[in-house]
Amino acid sequence: MQQLNFPAYSFRFKNSENKVSIFDEIRKKFVVLTPEEWVRQHVVRYLLEEKKYSKSYINVEKMISINGLTKRYDIVVFNPDGSIFVLIECKAPEVNITQNVFDQIARYNMVLNANYLMVTNGLNHYFCQMDFEKEQYNFLRDLPEFNR
Template sequence: MIQLHFPPPDFRITGAAGQEMIFDPFRKKNVVLTPEEWVRQNFLNYLVKTMAYPAPLLSIEKELRLGELRKRCDIVVYSREAIPWMIVECKEMGVPLGMPVLEQIVRYHMAMPVPYLVITNGSNTWCCRLDGEMGEWRFVEQLPDYPAIAG
């Protein structure tokens, strides 16, 4: 498990139609502030402000196809060469990060192969790296630095 210390939030939260909304600077619009969205915005903030991932290379709710199904990845990080490099699946804080969440993100990987998969519920974060010719997944102890080149 990876311990993250989120930077102080500087979110713009408003109320509209009886719901709290948060401004998502990546999608450039207000979205409903659900518990999962709170985790996603904090994780995005961490990637950009703490890990120095380039904000323009992060895609939010990227649609992909799994056979006939359409699914959405919470976060896709692209390399500078515009190659998918990491998929992040966010869950609300009360959701345990067990096999169902791992299986979900591995299915996303089947449609969009990447070298890194991350699952987080804000309290707990796990990161796997695809290693070797056999395509084995290995848990890593920290999030990877953003790559200077694809890979």
């Protein structure tokens, strides 16, 4: 798999039926290793190891309903009160981060109301803090520390 713009992490892999799978610590199972999954697993490790976020507050690939359509977010980090601290959208490295990607995460966030957003293709990372009063997001250098 392609080198990403994250620290080097070690992962568990397995081969089955000519498919490589990677172990997801959050879902506690092996999932097929696609380019997007490679990015998602690096983000999970980044949250756990660099940002020291608690594994128990992280959720990966869950269904949500947006305007009657079923969608699936990549990663959310919950606050202890159940509200959403960070919503993260992962793309494969070959996918450019365009306005369409920001529009996608903004649509998801209309339902989820996360305080912070992260968009990444593993090579380029964008971090934003929501300003709900002005209905805009402000770009940041990194995600904030997690307040337990």
